[in-house]
Amino acid sequence: xxxxxxxxxxxxxxxxxxxxxxxxxxxxxxxxxxxxxxxxxxxxxxxxxxxxxxxxxxxxxxxxxxxxxxxxxxxxxxxxxxxxxxxxxxxxxxxxxxxxxxxxxxxxxxxxxxxxxxxxxxxxxxxxxxxxxxxxxxxxxxxxxxxxxxxxxxxxxxxxxxxxxxxxxxxxxxxxxxxxxxxxxxxxxxxxxxxxxxxxxxxxxxxxxxxxxxxxxxxxxxxxxxxxxxxxxxxxxx
Amino acid sequence: xxxxxxxxxxxxxxxxxxxxxxxxxxxxxxxxxxxxxxxxxxxxxxxxxxxxxxxxxxxxxxxxxxxxxxxxxxxxxxxxxxxxxxxxxxxxxxxxxxxxxxxxxxxxxxxxxxxxxxxxxxxxxxxxxxxxxxxxxxxxxxxxxxxxxxxxxxxxxxxxxxxxxxxxxxxxxxxxxxxxxxxxxxxxxxxxxxxxxxxxxxxxxxxxxxxxxxxxxxxxxxxxxxxxxxxxxxxxxxxxxxxxxxxxxxxxxxxxxxxxxxxxxxxxxxxxxxxxxxxxxxxxxxxxxxxxxxxxxxxx
Numbered sequence: 347x348x349x350x351x352x353x354x355x356x357x358x359x360x361x362x363x364x365x366x367x368x369x370x371x372x373x374x375x376x377x378x379x380x381x382x383x384x385x386x387x388x389x390x391x392x393x394x395x396x397x398x399x400x401x402x403x404x405x406x407x408x409x410x411x412x413x414x415x416x417x418x419x420x421x422x423x424x425x426x427x428x429x430x431x432x433x434x435x436x437x438x439x440x441x442x443x444x445x446x447x448x449x450x451x452x453x454x455x456x457x458x459x460x461x462x463x464x465x466x467x468x469x470x471x472x473x474x475x476x477x478x479x480x481x482x483x484x485x486x487x488x489x490x491x492x493x494x495x496x497x498x499x500x501x502x503x504x505x506x507x508x509x510x511x512x513x514x515x516x517x518x519x520x521x522x523x524x525x526x527x528x529x530x531x532x533x534x535x536x537x538x539x540x541x542x543x544x545x546x547x548x549x550x551x552x553x554x555x556x557x558x559x560x561x562x563x564x565x566x567x568x569x570x571x572x573x574x575x576x577x578x579x580x581x582x583x584x
Numbered sequence: 585x586x587x588x589x590x591x592x593x594x595x596x597x598x599x600x601x602x603x604x605x606x607x608x609x610x611x612x613x614x615x616x617x618x619x620x621x622x623x624x625x626x627x628x629x630x631x632x633x634x635x636x637x638x639x640x641x642x643x644x645x646x647x648x649x650x651x652x653x654x655x656x657x658x659x660x661x662x663x664x665x666x667x668x669x670x671x672x673x674x675x676x677x678x679x680x681x682x683x684x685x686x687x688x689x690x691x692x693x694x695x696x697x698x699x700x701x702x703x704x705x706x707x708x709x710x711x712x713x714x715x716x717x718x719x720x721x722x723x724x725x726x727x728x729x730x731x732x733x734x735x736x737x738x739x740x741x742x743x744x745x746x747x748x749x750x751x752x753x754x755x756x757x758x759x760x761x762x763x764x765x766x767x768x769x770x771x772x773x774x775x776x777x778x779x780x781x782x783x784x785x786x787x788x789x790x791x792x793x794x795x796x797x798x799x800x801x802x803x804x805x806x807x808x809x810x811x812x813x814x815x816x817x818x819x820x821x822x823x824x825x826x827x828x829x830x831x832x833x834x835x836x837x838x839x840x841x842x843x844x845x846x847x848x849x850x851x852x853x854x855x856x857x858x859x860x861x862x863x864x865x866x867x868x869x870x871x872x873x874x875x876x877x878x879x880x881x882x883x884x
Contacts, residue, residue: 394843401836408829427768429777430850433788434842435799437743437762442835445748448719449827467699467708468762471741475712490704500701502631516627516669517704529709557716559709560673569706571626572673575617579677580684582616584645 347483347537349387352419352462355537357383369396370419371403377543378415382407385419385459385473392469393426397439400473404446408453415546416450418459418477422469440472447476456549460534460542461486461521478552479531481545482521488530489519515568528563593808595733596757600642600657603693606808607731607815608655613646617674625668627703636662639670643678645687649816654682657693660736665696667742668703672710679717683724689819690721690728692749697764698740711741718748719827727751727824731811732758733804737789739764750824751801753814754791756872760799761789783868787852792867796856796879797842803879805872 349370353361356374363372363383368390374383384403390396407414425436451457459474461482467490474480482488490496493511497504511518515526524530531552534541552558560576563569595603604613617638624635640662645654656675658665667675682690699707718728730749732738737759738746746752746760754760765779765788778784787793795803804814825831849855856864860883870878 394839394847398836398840398843401832402840405829405833405836425762427763427771427776429768429788430848432761432763432765432768432777433793433849433852433855434846435747435760435794435797437738437760438747438799439839439843440762441744441747442832442839444715444744445719445827445835446832448716449829449832452723452827453829468741468744471708471712471715471744475709476715490699490708491701496701496704500631502702506631510630514627514630516706517702523705524709527705527709529705529712556720557713559713560676563709569669569709571669572676572706572710575670575673576677576680579616579643579674580681584614584616 352537356539356542358539367395367399369399371399374417376539376546378546381415381417381546382411383417383419385421386469387419387421389421389423389464390469391423391426392440392472393431394434394436394439397443397472401443401446404450408450408455413454415549416455416457416477417542418457418473420459420461420465420470420474421463422466423464424466425468440468443472444476447473451478451553456546456553458545458549460537461488463487466490475529478549479545480529482524482530482533483537484521484533484535486521487519488521488524492519523568526563526566526568528559528561528566528569594806595755595808595811596735596806598808599661600659600693600695603808604642604655604657607691607693607812608646608648608653609650613644613655615642615644616678617643623670625670625703627668627706631702633702639668639674640665641671641674643674648689648691648819651688651819654678654687654690655693656690658695660695660734663700665734665736666698666700667696667707667710668700669706669710671700672707672714676710676713676717679714679721679728682726683721686724686726690726691731691815692728693731694738694742694746695734695736696738696742697736698742708741711745714745715748718745722750722824723827725824727819727822729753729815729818731815732760733791733806733811734758737761747799750822751818752799753802753804753811753818754794754800755804755806756791757806758791759789760794765789784851786868792875793852793855795875796859796861796867803872803876
């Protein structure tokens with residue numbers, strides 16, 4: 347599905363969105379009023395320039411439009427793989443972007459992200475997973491690494507990984523697995539203004555409640571251990 | 585700050601437990617969820633891989649120069665220090681506790697390649713939770729200091745986490761980046777990044793380079809006592825600032841300026857020359873004190 351089709355479906359009341367160097371930025375009208383729309387398209391491999399463009403747009407929004415919700419559209423194949431990018435500390439620019447999303451949250455901006463196509467590793471960490479809540483379209487690919495590459499790196503037979511993936515959501519790619527693990531709030535069958543309005547209506551509560559992904563993963567039987575470990579660490583005697 | 589070789593204890597070669605024991609005031613460390621009351625990762629067991637009762641990370645409280653602190657130490661010798669479900673949850677738990685109890689600091693001894701692939705989804709979400717928990721602890725006024733000097737460095741999502749901390753103390757042996765050189769070589773070719781060229785890898789990701797560029801606040805010797813005195817000195821002069829748009833605007837400007845100036849460079853040597861280092865080719869040979877003197881003499 348093209349970015350324009352996605353935008354038209356999410357924002358039938360209107361959107362003014364610019365795409366430059368695979369970075370999306372603009373505004374749109376929703377049932378809850380004007381929102382900032384930002385993110386990446388065409389499976390962008392996030393580099394310094396993209397991270398700084400997104401970060402700059404967030405800072406502009408926080409300064410000029412207090413409280414305006416942020417809607418992130420996520421389509422990233424991960425981080426740019428290049429020596430010159432690493433030379434300038436790419437993890438630093440991704441951390442800066444994440445910190446801008448976090449500041450917006452502290453300043454009262456609700457945020458949600460929608461994975462439209464791909465969400466991979468560092469690219470997903472730097473903004474999609476920093477939103478108050480993350481959603482994914484049904485055909486979206488969400489992963490750290492595909493199973494064949496994982497088999498090569500871990501030296502575990504691909505057939506064995508495929509077999510285990512049928513019962514465990516812990517390592518295999520897929521939005522459904524991230525849903526069960528609590529990383530994704532819900533999967534949308536298609537981009538929809540009604541689903542977006544419903545999500546925006548509850549996202550402020552999510553912001554107030556803090557990071558609930560662990561409890562969510564427990565309730566969905568995807569991540570059974572983490573919440574109890576955190577509880578023990580927080581309450582054991584020192 | 586020069587130390588007799590006889591008393592020097594390498595941080596790089598030490599285990600996480602030895603680092604914590606030597607970093608904090610003697611005998612002050614109290615481990616939370618020690619191995620005796622923990623369980624190894626069932627996800628590794630399912631793949632018939634050996635686990636560790638601490639799942640490769642130690643968390644607890646102690647004292648540094650008399651001040652109450654929390655400490656988290658990743659064990660690079662277990663699964664490359666990589667973050668799985670239990671490993672990640674121990675870190676998140678201690679950071680959340682720090683935001684409540686407000687110790688003088690959290691010392692985060694990072695030694696990790698990032699997400700543990702065997703638990704990839706749990707690891708990625710856990711790193712996202714760690715990112716938010718670091719920022720929550722800092723917003724509560726608790727400095728979170730990253731100490732990087734282990735054999736696995738700080739890579740992948742843990743490289744992002746390191747840069748979300750209040751400051752990074754790094755040794756020359758420490759490495760800090762996002763993608764490992766091996767990954768870049770595999771995907772983009774040996775011409776892009778020759779991961780076997782050790783000197784090049786250090787000029788792109790190593791402690792001296794990160795310190796010269798200002799990505800790390802302090803460069804310390806590869807010595808546990810040097811990390812201890814560095815962390816003590818840093819904390820004595822540090823007040824954790826409240827999150828602010830002014831601070832992030834300043835970072836944004838600095839990052840944009842740097843990108844505009846250095847975007848085409850592919851080797852630390854080029855950056856150091858542009859920073860005003862008189863003899864960049866000598867940087868790899870300089871000892872810690874000499875390099876700090878070079879950095880302090882650079883034009884600002």
